[in-house]
Amino acid sequence: MSENHIYRLQPKHFSLVSAIAELGQLSLAAQSLALTQPAASRMLGEIERYVGSSIFVRTPKGMEPTAVGSALIRRAQNVLEEIREAGREVDAIRRGLTGKVRVGAVTGGAVGYVVPAIKALKAEAATVDIHVDVASSGEMIRDLLSGQYDFVLGRIPPGIDARQFHVEGATMEEVEIVVRRTHPLVNVDRLNLSDMAHFPWIMQAPGTPLRQAVENVFIEEGAPIPRNIVNTTSLLVMIAMLASSNAIAPMSREVSDLLCRQTPVGDLCTLPLDTPIVVTPYHLITVNGKRLSPIAARLRDLLLSRFLNRGR
Template identity: 70%
Template sequence: MSDILANRLLPKHFSLIRAVAEYGQLSLAANALALTQPAASRMLADIERHVGAAIFVRTPKGMEPTAIGVALARRAQNLLEEIREAAREVEAIRRGMTGTVRVGAVTGGAVGYVVPAIQTLKAEAEAADIHVDVAPSGALINDLLAGQLDFVLGRIPNGVDARQFSIVGVLSEEVDLLVHQSHPLAYAERLTMADLVHFPWVMQAPGAPVRQALEGVFIEQGAAIPSNIVNTTSLLVMIAMLAASNAIAPMSREVSELLCRHTTGTGLLQLDIELPIAVAPYHLITVAGKRMTPIAARMRELVMSEFDNRRRG
């Protein structure tokens, strides 16, 4: 009997069962499914004939499910969602929106552009296998050339021939100086670099773009470059150092805004400094002539769309 029932009940039957259970009125359920009430009534009669029992009973308040109706309505929700998921998966396969995409990005690019693109891509293709590597540009470019990444948000390092790449977009990067809210300068205004020299710092190693930009501002303002520095590329180490000391850390604007939101609970805030700190722009970089998979090409398109939206905004 169960096999016969399984073969006779169709998705449209389960849609009607769920709709009647949800709305409590056959007329409302029919309207939600774009059916006439007579057609819905005939379909419900067919369902009950297949099942061999009443699915709903009419009461003064409307239509209430029987015990069998409750069971079928509960199953209908899961079944219809599985059908929709199957349809999305088929469409993703048809469009080539399956498989793996590997993206490399500097920290600001990962937070500002890659994460929003991932959210959109996952809405289109849940099964997409997405990998994101966050590292300095030199390491990212090496992995790109080795075929381990589909594209990169980063900079071309000195000594690397840029002609082997396709380079698009000019993604600006601004730097904020972060401290813990208990820092002596946390709420000071219009700070100069001379005000910051004697505090401990935690930042990337010499030669990193953010550090070069910061040192350039110290030099521009005639201030000594800090000597008390902990060098690290780890964001977690930076956050821990800020929480445990009077250290100052330079971070890209995208990361800074993420960490300083009240909802994150980090207790960090941005110093009010007199002059802005701007880093050399980075770009979206692929290996010239390399053909990308549809899923990787879509991810790249979404990253560029996010960049265009920010530029227009």
């Protein structure tokens, strides 16, 4: 390549090289860039003069890159991506979509709502610094009040004055029973809670909403409450124990969907239940009077739009 002239290459040149490589025809590349074919042909000739070598050769299959062309195509794609990224970053700064946002969420809310909202936000502002914690509502509300979170997706615990919060939306948390596919109960035709009582269970700590919902169903059905229980909030611990034993774990439907149906992990599945297990609703909670940064407000709005639509 001629180093004296290659620096004359401009974004429009890289765009043409990339388009020809992608589409295989000069005419199609010209059309995709809103150029006439003669203009595109002249531009390609200009590129080859600056580079000092042929970039493409015409074959019956279309335009094939030369060795020099292949190198330039790689560089062109990198340059164009950098330009696009610069545009996104500038737009994010202009719109206030920069900085840091930290949120807390119950497990089902994190999987079902926070993750999709983050994906949408990252499409708008890829460099934003996002922190997500999954914890009990009691811990999250305490940290929300101390200013560690911008907002949380959870519940206001008993004994906490709800008047100090702004509460939006309400979604019921449905629970499914998760086991490994080789569990003895998987092929039982008419399964009831009494059949599950003597197996080991993995659950959240006593007093948590999901644990209370499960125990209430056992009580309502007149079944003995399981006594062999490991208490944990760690989803990783739950998965590991389920995959390696005949343990049973109640999980929110969003989490069981992810583990058993969307991206199967540990060869897990759900057990059918005639009696639904429903946990008390959780909400999007902010502190009254707290002013959110533009980036935190944007994430909240993206999350809330999904939260309200799916919570109906």
